Amino acid sequence: MKRLSILVSALLPLAAAFPVLAEDDGNAAICAEAEERYVSIFGSSSADAEGVTVVKMYKYNFCPAAVTVPVGTTVRWVNVDKRTSHSVLSPAAGMPESDRAFPEESVEFTFLTAGSQEYLCGPHWETQQMIGMVTVTEE
Template sequence: MKRSLAALALSSTAVFCTAFPVLADDDKKAAICAEAEDRYVELFGHPSSEEEGVTVVKMYKYNFCPGELTVPVGTTVRWVNVDKRTSHSVILPSEPESDRAFPEESIEFTFLTAGDQEYLCGPHWETQKMIGMVTVTEE
């Protein structure tokens, strides 16, 4: 039986939330992603948005930043590990798990098919819920 990556991650976890904790989680995620961008600039000398020919997703403190993105078919996404000590990987549907990206290393994948594609970090999706989403659109 096929199950989505998010269903696998949440299959054994009951989810209870109210509006306040969700907002608090959103604020925490925004702060982590701001730190990730600062770290990217510290490491590479320019904002991630200035990379040509790729869309950058930072991997930091068990988060993908941004956690959700929309790109046109043919876009290459580069996941960059800006953590100081932790390695990460990327698992996409129908693709084998990538090699681990250690601090300052990256993983790239070009999206050739339109649709929503969940992805996750191999070592951290289950314990840290490190899951992302790419929506790939027709041009």
């Protein structure tokens, strides 16, 4: 019985880590779906967008949740949801809240200052934790 107790004690920290792994897997699956929706809407990969870095908004997630871009880069947030609208704002970057982007619409912002700048979805950051990060680097 003592060996079982020791084994359970050793495994408990690992069990606590599994929800995090499951959440990461869930985000990866959601982001894969978001890319599929993007391709079905626009006919090409989001990586093929010229002159911008694309972040998809889907199922209360930013995909990818974090991007790194050089100063002067325009980030385009594209709503690939079917029914939900989103907005984007980043007070740290001087970006006021955008108008709502309805399905298949987008919002753009050009980052002119280096640093890590959190952004969020106005209507969903608090209830859905819809928050992302842009790290802007000097060229």
